[in-house]
Amino acid sequence: MFDHALNTSHESDFAHVDWADVFVRKAPDIEAELAKLPDWALQFRQQRLNQQRAEKPKQRALIISPSRDGNNWIKKDNYISPGSGIRKQPIAPISSPFKYRMTQPITRQQYERHAVLQVSRLLSLRIGASPFTLVLDDLNQSARPLLQEYIHRAFSRNINVVLLSFETKVTHPRIRHIRADGDVDAAQVIASLERALSDCHESLVIIDSIYDLLNNKEMNMTHLYGVIMQQNATIVGVYHQDILMSQPGDQAYNPKPLEWAKYMATSIITCKSLAHELAAKAAKERSLPEPSAGILQEAEGVVQSLAANDRRGIVLETEFRRKSGRQFTEMFFLRRARQDDYHEPLEGMVVGALKKEYVILLENLPVYKAMSIVEDRAAENDPVSTFNMELSEKQREARENVVLPYFDAQKGEGGEGGRILYQMGREDDFDEEEDEI
Amino acid sequence: MPPSSRIPPLLHPYIKLPKHDSITLTTSVLGASANWLLVRFICEALSAAPGRGVQNGTQDGLVENTETEGEGEDLAVVLVSWMREWEFWRGEARKGCGLDLVRLAKEGRFVFVDGLSKLYLPEMSGSSTHTPTTVPLPAQTILPVRTPGRIGPIPNRAQPSPQPQTEKAKDPGRFYLTSPDLKLLKDTIRTAISSLSSRKTLLILDSPDALLSTAASPTLTSFTLSSTLLALHDISSHILIHLSADTPLLSPSSPPLPLELDSQAFLVKVAHITERVLSCRVLDTGVARDVSGVLRCTVRDGGYFEGEGGGELEGKEMLYLVKGDGSVKVFERGAGEGH
CATH class of the missing domain: 3.40.50.300 (P-loop containing nucleotide triphosphate hydrolases)
Structure with a gap:
């Protein structure tokens, strides 16, 4: 593309070439061609690359929230002094510094x-x-x-x-x-x-x-x-x-x-x-x-x-x-x-x-x-009685740790085909003749 | 009895005016009027002055002592009422707080702006008689609208051309509103304040929401009223505004009526502007012999920048009892008469 742009370079055609694109893009064949370039073109490329490098850390700095030294926090020279006249400072491009690649935080x-x-x-x-x-x-x-x-x-x-x-x-x-x-x-x-x-x-x-x-x-x-x-x-x-607001009759559809x-x-x-x-x-x-x-x-x-x-x-x-x-x-x-x-x-x-x-x-x-x-609210609403119906912290903990029976049935392996899950305990007296399955 | 002791101690922090300029909102319902509260505000403001005005007088058997608290600023009071006339306020102040408003008016510390008698009441023949005149009136004056049995064209209540200068009565410290026009109101209050001797004033507006219902003028809306309020705040350092908060005025029917919308918008707007809201209502559980009503005080931090806020006052709810002799008892729930 670069060759092509140069070979067909009549003066009128230069206007249509996106020079920034041509010089800055790091295509492998461009690297080879760089040696042949005239000095002004090399300079232009270098200049563009420097500019890009200079812009990058500025964007990154915006992400850092409140800074310790106040460098980024406090707006420098926000107020224009009356003597200096209006300075033409370019308005910063309104763009979010955040570029989220992921849709959901992990x-x-x-x-x-x-x-x-x-x-x-x-x-x-x-x-x-x-x-x-x-x-x-x-x-x-x-x-x-x-x-x-x-x-x-x-x-x-x-x-x-x-x-x-x-x-x-x-x-x-x-x-x-x-x-x-x-x-x-x-x-x-x-x-x-x-x-x-x-x-x-x-x-x-x-x-x-x-x-x-x-x-x-x-x-x-x-x-x-x-x-x-x-x-x-x-x-x-x-x-x-x-x-409450009143809307006059003639603005009823606004x-x-x-x-x-x-x-x-x-x-x-x-x-x-x-x-x-x-x-x-x-x-x-x-x-x-x-x-x-x-x-x-x-x-x-x-x-x-x-x-x-x-x-x-x-x-x-x-x-x-x-x-x-x-x-x-x-x-x-x-x-x-x-x-x-x-x-x-x-x-x-x-x-x-x-x-x-x-x-x-x-x-x-x-x-x-x-x-x-x-x-607290629950205690307020409880009926007043002489019994202590409150649980202590220890009792509550114990209650929460009790594993209820048939808990296994909710796991994947249990309960296929209506099979009864029962593990024999020590106290179970198993009688083969009686419990024929 | 010093005037400040007429103010119950529980209520005092909420009645005491802050150091910075403020607007306070008081609301009441039909069953629980807030007139006693307004009188307490007048009392607090007038008694805060160090060694001025209030002396050891014994006129009408009233005993007043010099308030020697010291730090209080020299405050004067302007009371604008659209609901009650001068006689009522004079009686209330005397009964409730032992203040002699006539004398205070002569001293230039109190002004009453009457928004009722020249605006809505039929012309009286004399201040003491309460019978409306039936003699033919001159063409310029307002005809007695409320005379029973009178047949004929209803006269226009607002005068054809509201005079910018208020009619001043023979007794000092009294002004009359002759039209519901807000510009006239502003001018009258400005004149009233300039007639006072003090630098700082407490302006009390009693029921300006009555204007919303009585003055059927398209220019008088909740917005013009609330901006008038702020304009008045420019000339008066403290404002106390009393509005009614009854359900029929505030909850819209369907389709909503303009009066409901305007009253609600005005009340809520004022509540947004003010830092302090004191609302009186009847007891939730019904009528009780030893409780007149419930007073709820809520306070918020009002400023836009630190140091402009309204102190560390907490919101609170109290019960009150207005006794027959005009004195008021304010107490916490469960700490009434029997305890």
């Missing part, structure tokens, strides 16, 4: 690591992890702890945080706050958003209430989406699931805002209270109906469940949507951030780099794993 540990890594990328706002994350919350579990976590990590990575709010009066001075609750219209919101995003390479846009934005501001979401994506920003939008947002989202996080999840698990294990909580669920006049907004942490039911269209859902537990989770902040930053990832699978949460909840 072991449990691998699966867990993979899942935690996914959610960690989401929370740490890695480019391409999820451009539009939809957060669904209700009065039982507000999305605030999750948003706090997002903001914390964004600050820790030196990412610009913009809050488009309908529900907040004032926030931290480092957060760029756009009030949208008043009489501002969609165009003004977009304009101030563009201003807030313009001087940064990477930003996080938090929308306080997607419903209000879509319905009451009549925002064209596609337009907003375009503006934000252009600036290489990530959107985290909160939707309060429990607010998709509902929630469906619309769900359709657009690249990840969906549903916030749940830990206490409710524990109660639901306990009920499930006892085959009871799942307890319901929330507005008017318990009694008239109840607005919020007492177990709402558990202080220990927040349960995140996360749906990741891959580009291939596949999705996978997993439950995670995010505890409250502590001071020692982050390094000392560098100069000019609010939060230091993250030390170690602390999002875990809900199944790995000790409280959730422990069976004690079930037993």
Whole structure:
């Protein structure tokens, strides 16, 4: 092919040759031909190969999650200083660094690591992890702890945080706050958003209430989406699931805002209270109906469940949507951030780099794993009597170790043709005349 | 008796206003009103001022002492009520907490914005008489709509052109809303706050959800109401909002009615905005002689960044008993009168 390309090389034909392909591919006959090549061609090849080598370790580095020294964690020069003008920095190609060859992780540990890594990328706002994350919350579990976590990590990575709010009066001075609750219209919101995003390479846009934005501001979401994506920003939008909404008659056939947002989202996080999840698990294990909580669920006049907004942490039911269209859902537990989770902040930053990832699978949460909840509930429901009907730990163990008779029948070798399996014991008095088979 | 001792100790942490600006939601149902709770909030806010206003007065036999706690900030109260008139609140405050609202209003620490009498009630001939006037009225004033047996065209409740400047009565510290217009509401409250002497204010909105049901205006929706709430939060550091949480208002029938949708959306939206929800309801097990109702307090961490949160208060459920003399007893379950 190479010979052919050279032999038929009229000037017009060169335009059609994919030079990168020709020079870089390591075909065995090309190796032989290399000696004959002119110097400029050799140089070009070498240059291309070097470029490829330089790109590779960069991709590998992305996979390493929180780094110890903060080199990869903190965005360098994210904020463009006013004097320097807009620098033309090429926007990094949005591509997942993960190329999964296997469809299923082989072991449990691998699966867990993979899942935690996914959610960690989401929370740490890695480019391409999820451009539009939809957060669904209700009065039982507000999305605030999750948003706090997002903001914390964004600050820790030196990412610009913009809050488009309908529900907040004032926030931290480092957060760029756009009030949208008043009489501002969609165009003004977009304009101030563009201003807030313009001087940064990477930003996080938090929308306080997607419903209000879509319905009451009549925002064209596609337009907003375009503006934000252009600036290489990530959107985290909160939707309060429990607010009933009215759809005017003339829009009766339009998709509902929630469906619309769900359709657009690249990840969906549903916030749940830990206490409710524990109660639901306990009920499930006892085959009871799942307890319901929330507005008017318990009694008239109840607005919020007492177990709402558990202080220990927040349960995140996360749906990741891959580009291939596949999705996978997993439950995670995010505890409250502590001071020692982050390094000392560098100069000019609010939060230091993250030390170690602390999002875990809900199944790995000790409280959730422990069976004690079930037993406690069981004890509550038992009839009161003077007998001790509880088993001690030792008794329970002994009971579990008893091998029931006819257990062998469930194995492969037993039970063919209705044959009776019986091993003679010492005490069996076998009488041949009596037991003729 | 110092005013703060009128607040039961169990309730006090939930009534005490936080250091940062806050919005608190109180809900009630028909059988369990939250007026006593609102009065406790007024009491707490007004008694927090160090050595100001409240003196050893003996007017009307009330005994008030100077609150010497010290750290409290100088707070003033604006009470906007769409459900009850001035006389009611004056009586409640006196009975429940020994506060003399008339005197506090004169001192510039309390303002009452009446959203009821000029908006919905027929014109009174005098403040003391309760019989509606039957004499022919001048053309400009509102006709008495609720006079029984009256036949004729129903007058328009909203005045043709809502005056931006509120009508100020002869007694200080009282404002009237003459239209359900939200802009007028904002202006009135702004004027009311500027008439106060304190830097920080507690704005109490009693039943603004009544506007949703009475003002049939297409511009008045749950969204405009909640954004008005935030706009008011800009001019007032603390807001206490009281809404009703009865089932018929919140659970939609099928097909859902606009009022149900709006009330539910407004209540839930406000609950999402606030950090603290105090809801009164009747006892689940039925009526009891020594329990008036159940008070549930739930608190969440409200800020977006660390240090903005609302402290380490835990959610709690308590029982309360409002006695005939206006005093309130708050106790844990199983710790009632008989124990």
